[in-house]
Amino acid sequence: MSVGIVETQSVTFDTDLRLESGRILGPITIAYETYGNLNRDRSNAVLITHAWTGSAHVAGRHGEDDQKVGWWDAIVGPGRLLDTDRYFVICSNIIGSCYGSTGPTSINPKTGKRYNLSFPVITVRDMVRAQVLLLDHLGIDRLLTVLGGSMGGMQALEWATCFPERIASAVVLATSGKPSPMAIAMNAVARWAIFNDPTWKKGEYRKNPKDGLALARGIGHITFLSDESMWGKFGRRFSARDGLFDFFGRFEVERYLSYNGYNFVDRFDANSFLYLAKALDLYDVTWGCESLHEALAPVSAPIQFYAFTSDWLYPPYQTEELVNALKDLEKPVEYHLIESSYGHDAFLLEHEAFAPLVKDFLDRVSTGR
C-alpha cells in the first residue's frame, strides 16, 4: 500500500558544520520526510539515503493531484519492504542539493545572496554529518538500518565507518568505495558540458543553463544504462520522424538522452549538479586512512551489499573489494550479486530481486538473530 499524502518537513540548525575541506557551513537547513511512527524505545528508525539527484520525497504523493509518487515508492509503505506499519522511515535531502536542504541555491546569510560558487566543496562525509544533526533533532540514537544505492550507498558506508555506534545495520546497493577513473571521466565531461554553456556564467545564472545541463544529464543517463539494456530499449532504431540521411536526424537512443536531459533542466539546479558530481568523484571510503582495512576497521554493524552484473558505473568488482576487506576483518558482511541487464539503474528497478533478501536481513537485525 502507498503511504498516501505526505509532506516535506524542514529544520534549520543554527550550528556551524566544519566540513572536510576545513571550511565552515552554517546555518544548515535539512529537508526531510518521514513515514510510519517511531516506536516507544525508538528502535525502529530506518534512514534511506538518496542518490545524486534524488530528494527527501521517497514515497507517497504531495497532494491529491500529484501525478508522481516518490522516487522509491515501490519499497516504502504498509506491507512493502520498508513496512511503515513496522518501521519509522526517514529520508533527508543531502546538503549541496536543491530540494530544500542547504546548497548552492540557498541564500548565504553573510551576503544575502545565493551561494552559487561561493558554496564550499562538500563530501559525502559532510552530508552524513548533516544527517546526524537531523537524527539528534528527531531523538534517534541508533538507526535500525541505513539503506541506499549509488551515492546513497556511499552515505551508508560513511555511517558504518564514521558512526558505527549509531546504526544496527546497513544495506548498500550499487555503490563504490572509490569511483573509478572511468566514472570520474563521465562526470568530467558532464561538468565540462555545463562549463561550456555561456548562460552558466560561472554559476551566476538567473535561469538554469539549459543546453549544458541537459547534455550533462544526457551523459549521466548513459552511465545509468548498460550495453544490454540499450539494445533492449532502443536497439538501432531511428526516429520515425527523422530522415535517415537528415544531418540532424536522430536515433531513438539519442532522442531519449535529449528528452530526459531537457526534462531534467526543469527539476534540478546546475550548480547543485556540479557540487554533487564533485562529491561523488572525491568519494573515497579510505579518506583520512592509510588503507581500506584501516578505514573499515571501525565497522561493527552487519552490512548487506548488492551489486548488479551490468552496472558499469560502479561495477561489481568495486563492491567485492569492500566485501572482501570486511571479510578479512571478520566483520559481519553479506554480499549478493544480482543478475540484471539494467545497468546502474538496476538498484531502482530490480527491487523484486533484492526485496526478499533485504527483508530477511532486516528481520534478523530486528530480532537480533
Added chain:
Amino acid sequence: MSVGIVETQSVTFDTDLRLESGRILGPITIAYETYGNLNRDRSNAVLITHAWTGSAHVAGRHGEDDQKVGWWDAIVGPGRLLDTDRYFVICSNIIGSCYGSTGPTSINPKTGKRYNLSFPVITVRDMVRAQVLLLDHLGIDRLLTVLGGSMGGMQALEWATCFPERIASAVVLATSGKPSPMAIAMNAVARWAIFNDPTWKKGEYRKNPKDGLALARGIGHITFLSDESMWGKFGRRFSARDGLFDFFGRFEVERYLSYNGYNFVDRFDANSFLYLAKALDLYDVTWGCESLHEALAPVSAPIQFYAFTSDWLYPPYQTEELVNALKDLEKPVEYHLIESSYGHDAFLLEHEAFAPLVKDFLDRVSTGR
C-alpha cells in the same frame, strides 16, 4: 625501418558519385599516400583504410623537420608488417574528412563556398566507392589485402561484401558490423556538445568551435580507453597543481581528456567530425539486405578478424557475430581475440600481438596457400 620522407598526393575525379542517400557528390578529390612499388603484375597492392579522424599519412615523415611519423608507422616500412620492399601500400583519406579529400570544408563548385552543412550525409559505403575511383586511377584491379581498424574495419567489410572480386583478402580489426546503441549514445553526446557551442553557428563558423569540439573529442577519448587502462594510466590521481577542494580542481583523467580535446581542435574540422560520426552510427553491414547472412553471402576473399577483450566501443561479441555468420556460410574466416587492457585503442597499440598473425595470413594469401 621507416619509409622515410613521404608526400601526400591528390587526384580529382570529374565524375559524380551517386551516394547511398540518393544525393550526388562531385567532383571528388582524393588525397592519398603510397609506399613501396607496385610490382609488374600489379598483385602486391595493400590498402590501409583509416579510422574516424585519421588521414592518408600512415607512415614516414612529411619533411626532415617533421617531428611526428604517420599514424600507423609501426606497421609500414621495409621489414615491417606491411613490408614496403614487398608490398605497394596505399592509404587514402576518406571523403567527408578534412585531410585533403572532398568533405564539408571543401569548396562546393556550384556555390564557390565551403559546403559546410550543405555537404551530403555520407556512408562508409560511399567512402569505399571513392576508394574504388582511386584504385582504378592507379590501375589496380585487385588488392592483395585491405586492412583497417575501427571505421577502417568497416571499410574493409564493405570491400569484402560490395567489391569481393577486387580483394584477395581483408584484415578487420576492432570493428563492428553495426555500432551498438551505447556507441551511438556516446557519439550522440559528442555531437550535442558541438551543437551546443554558439560559435559552431550551424556549421557556418570561420574558426572551429573550440569548446564544443574539444568536449566532443574528450567524450571520444573515453570510448577509446577502458576501465582497466584508465586505472593504469590515471587511477584516482588528482592534478598536483589543483587543490582537492577547489571547485575547478581536476583529476588527472579529467586533465587528459581536456588536453587531448583542445589539441584536437587544431587538427580536425568540427563539421567533418560530425559527418564522420554520423557515418559511423549509420554503418550497418546489412544495409540494403534482409539479413546478415544475405549481406555476407557475396564475400569470397578470406577475412582475418581481430577483437580486443577490453574494447567496449565495438566489443568482441560484435566481431563474433560477423565471424559466426561467415562460418555458417562456409566462408574462409579467421578470428583472433587479443587479450588487452587498452580498450578500443588496442588496435593501434597492440600491433606486436597481431603483427605475426597478420604476417602469416598475408604470406598465405600471397602464395595462394
